[in-house]
Amino acid sequence: MKLVVVTGMPAAGKNIAAQYAHAHQYPHFSTGDFVRAEIRKRGFSADPETSAKISTELRGKDGLGVTRIAVAEALKQKADVVFLEGIRSWPEIELIRNKVHCTLVAVVAPRNLRLNRVKQRGREDDSADHFAERDQREIDYGVAICIALADAYVLNTGSMNDALRQLDEIINNL
Numbered sequence: 135m136k137l138v139v140v141t142g143m144p145a146a147g148k149n150i151a152a153q154y155a156h157a158h159q160y161p162h163f164s165t166g167d168f169v170r171a172e173i174r175k176r177g178f179s180a181d182p183e184t185s186a187k188i189s190t191e192l193r194g195k196d197g198l199g200v201t202r203i204a205v206a207e208a209l210k211q212k213a214d215v216v217f218l219e220g221i222r223s224w225p226e227i228e229l230i231r232n233k234v235h236c237t238l239v240a241v242v243a244p245r246n247l248r249l250n251r252v253k254q255r256g257r258e259d260d261s262a263d264h265f266a267e268r269d270q271r272e273i274d275y276g277v278a279i280c281i282a283l284a285d286a287y288v289l290n291t292g293s294m295n296d297a298l299r300q301l302d303e304i305i306n307n308l
Contacts (some may be wrong), residue, residue: 163217239286
């Protein structure tokens with residue numbers, strides 16, 4: 135199995151991994167999906183404050199809680215390629231690499247483009263008003279280190295098809 139770990143700042147376009155995985159029938163797991171599922175399970179609204187609180191809670195004291203859940207699910211898969219999206223710290227990468235070889239792919243986009251995406255996508259757990267706060271939280275988690283030390287990059291400033299082509303090239307060269 136080739137594990138592709140996808141990281142990036144909010145609204146950089148990490149969801150291209152899900153689209154790519156779906157199109158190629160590869161399993162895809164997102165730490166954010168586990169957080170959103172927990173919010174629904176508790177019957178809460180997925181507003182930015184609740185999402186931040188539950189995300190931090192699930193990460194646990196060592197910051198690895200939700201990653202352990204996602205990795206355990208990913209490792210159960212029998213597919214040639216498995217995607218794991220939403221990793222935000224280097225200790226998470228080390229946890230994964232202690233279990234399986236992985237390729238870390240960072241999806242990057244300029245701040246203003248990401249802010250415009252947040253405004254357009256209208257997700258309940260997103261807010262243009264909380265954008266800077268969310269960016270800082272992700273940076274505090276350690277996502278900047280993951281981005282800096284990634285094995286490959288998708289520069290997501292063009293079309294969705296352009297980003298998917300970039301990801302396809304990365305996957306084909308694994």
